[in-house]
Amino acid sequence: MVLAMPTLDLATDPNKVLLESHSMFAKASAETLDKILAAGRPLLAEKNKLLFLQDDPAEYFYLVVSGWVKLFRETLDGDEAVIDVVNTGHLVGASAVVDDGQHSASATVVATSNLISFPVRVLEDAMTQDPALALGMLTSIAKQRRKQSREIEGLTLQNASQRIGCFLLRLLPATAEGSHTLHLPYDKSLIAARLGMKSETFSRGLARLRKDADIGVKGASVTISDVYFLANYVCSACSNDFPCEDLR
Amino acid sequence: MVLAMPTLDLATDPNKVLLESHSMFAKASAETLDKILAAGRPLLAEKNKLLFLQDDPAEYFYLVVSGWVKLFRETLDGDEAVIDVVNTGHLVGASAVVDDGQHSASATVVATSNLISFPVRVLEDAMTQDPALALGMLTSIAKQRRKQSREIEGLTLQNASQRIGCFLLRLLPATAEGSHTLHLPYDKSLIAARLGMKSETFSRGLARLRKDADIGVKGASVTISDVYFLANYVCSACSNDFPCEDLR
Numbered sequence: 001m002v003l004a005m006p007t008l009d010l011a012t013d014p015n016k017v018l019l020e021s022h023s024m025f026a027k028a029s030a031e032t033l034d035k036i037l038a039a040g041r042p043l044l045a046e047k048n049k050l051l052f053l054q055d056d057p058a059e060y061f062y063l064v065v066s067g068w069v070k071l072f073r074e075t076l077d078g079d080e081a082v083i084d085v086v087n088t089g090h091l092v093g094a095s096a097v098v099d100d101g102q103h104s105a106s107a108t109v110v111a112t113s114n115l116i117s118f119p120v121r122v123l124e125d126a127m128t129q130d131p132a133l134a135l136g137m138l139t140s141i142a143k144q145r146r147k148q149s150r151e152i153e154g155l156t157l158q159n160a161s162q163r164i165g166c167f168l169l170r171l172l173p174a175t176a177e178g179s180h181t182l183h184l185p186y187d188k189s190l191i192a193a194r195l196g197m198k199s200e201t202f203s204r205g206l207a208r209l210r211k212d213a214d215i216g217v218k219g220a221s222v223t224i225s226d227v228y229f230l231a232n233y234v235c236s237a238c239s240n241d242f243p244c245e246d247l248r
Numbered sequence: 249m250v251l252a253m254p255t256l257d258l259a260t261d262p263n264k265v266l267l268e269s270h271s272m273f274a275k276a277s278a279e280t281l282d283k284i285l286a287a288g289r290p291l292l293a294e295k296n297k298l299l300f301l302q303d304d305p306a307e308y309f310y311l312v313v314s315g316w317v318k319l320f321r322e323t324l325d326g327d328e329a330v331i332d333v334v335n336t337g338h339l340v341g342a343s344a345v346v347d348d349g350q351h352s353a354s355a356t357v358v359a360t361s362n363l364i365s366f367p368v369r370v371l372e373d374a375m376t377q378d379p380a381l382a383l384g385m386l387t388s389i390a391k392q393r394r395k396q397s398r399e400i401e402g403l404t405l406q407n408a409s410q411r412i413g414c415f416l417l418r419l420l421p422a423t424a425e426g427s428h429t430l431h432l433p434y435d436k437s438l439i440a441a442r443l444g445m446k447s448e449t450f451s452r453g454l455a456r457l458r459k460d461a462d463i464g465v466k467g468a469s470v471t472i473s474d475v476y477f478l479a480n481y482v483c484s485a486c487s488n489d490f491p492c493e494d495l496r
Contacts, residue, residue, distance in 0.1 A: 054487060073401050073487040081401035081487070098390035104397060131379055138386045142346035145389055148396040149352060153321050153329035155403040156444035196404035239302060239321040239329070 013037060015116055018089055019063055024140040027132040036126060040116040051092065051107040051115075058096030058103050060117045064088055067113020068186055071105045082193040085110065085186060095141060097123055110186055147246050150238075155196055158237045160205030163195045165213055165234035168222060174243035176227045184220040209233075261285060263364055266337055267311055272388040275380040287370040291363040299340065299355040299363075306344030306351050306368045312336055315361020316434055319353045330441040333358065333434060343389060345371055358434055395494050398486075403444055406485045408453030411443045413461055413482035416470060422491035424475045432468040457481075 016037055019025050025033060043062070045051070051062060054073055062069070069092050071083045083105050086092065096103050097120060109115075127134050154163055171182050184191060192202035209215050213233040216223035224230050231242035240246075264285055267273050273281060291310070293299070299310060302321055310317070317340050319331045331353050334340065344351050345368060357363075375382050402411055419430050432439060440450035457463050461481040464471035472478050479490035488494075 073397070075401075075405055075487050076484045076489075079405050079485065081404040083397055083400060095390065095393070098386055099394060104394055131382070134379070134382060134386065138346055138382065138389065141386065141389050141393055142343065145343070145393045145396065146347060146352055148393065148400060149321070149331055152331060152396060152399055152403065152444070153323075155400065156329040157323055157327050196400070236324045237327065239323050241324075 024136045027136050029130050032126045032130040032133050039122040040118050043115040043117050045109040045113050049109040052103045054106045056103050058101050058120045061093035063116045064090045065114040068111045070108050070110045073105050085194050160201050161209040162234050162237050164205045169242050181223045272384040275384050277378050280374045280378040280381050288364040288366050291365050293357040293361050297357040300351045302354045304351050306349050308365045309341035311364045312338045313362040316359045318356050318358045321353050333442050408449050409457040410482050410485050412453045417490050427473050429471045
């Protein structure tokens, strides 16, 4: 179910801060930001709500205020490759502007989410008028590309338990050391899909991680007994160190 | 061994056409192109020549006139993730401009190559002066991002023989149908690495592809008995059809 709400009130809009903090809008002019925000409509989207389909002509893009949105691509066989699962502060579908106006992946809400929808047309217009926005788009896409390179590297060289360990490390603050307890952000089957593995592989990988890197798992709660020890286990099969550069 | 050669003669330069045909420079002004070409130096680089290392401050980027260049990332354990292997018409290292001036991967020549080296500084300057070049950079990075998304999808959902079949299909002209014979562009161990698999996995995958998709292999020569049959086998585990969108 989707509830459309009235136009945002710019003067009191806390979401402006959220939009401004995105690399795409970081250097955009105040005028550009106001124009884009004025076109935004809040959207409360419930679990399983489909936002758009891969190859759809892009009409709207979304800012995630709270919740989780899954980006995925579906094969002819009906299998699903999860490209990303994003939360607060991420934009969904905005890169269609540089992808011939089409969405390059499908997007579904995986937990009740507060979104703001914006017409893609407004972003396109703004990009032609504000060079700083075009440059911001470049920064943002370049960042995604770096993240994907790291992803390809992980899929190529890390084993299942290292990939799971990497996922956990990336949930930690950059300054983390010693012991840490964290909560898995979404359910294990989605984490498995996000990491490009079957549920059984995920279970086996997690079991091995428990043994090899001293991780405790109780439901959705994970205790890392020593961040350094886990990073050593995970990052030896990666060209990055903890904390990951692309998260800095 | 690297042989530095004299400055290019713009008036008779066939490489100008090559540079212009790259999505990054497609819309750049004639002035920008001339400025960049004037700073180019031809380079004959032999096999195993290292062009730059990951995380190096970027001084030069390269246009591949002929030959093959491998982009890779190396882990602390010394394993190598091959990110891409590129040939004629590709730029290598230019995206450092949007990656904080650092190379995000290492680059090595894998077959004797004719390159042109350009100072990154010249590209940076040109980008601030020619908005069409900044937009071209955006188009180019967006294209790489789409290619990487497809790559992640393949690594996640395709089995080894489907990934090998996909690699073969992508070597064919978009109009290919019926029977086709092609030559593997570089050696099998590098193809295996490029596809993110061990050499043994590659051999097993190729054997299965022979049986399941009626492929003949003799040294570096591969005969596909029916392109449609192979595409059916490969693309059922992909969200794209043959010919691949990102190659069009």
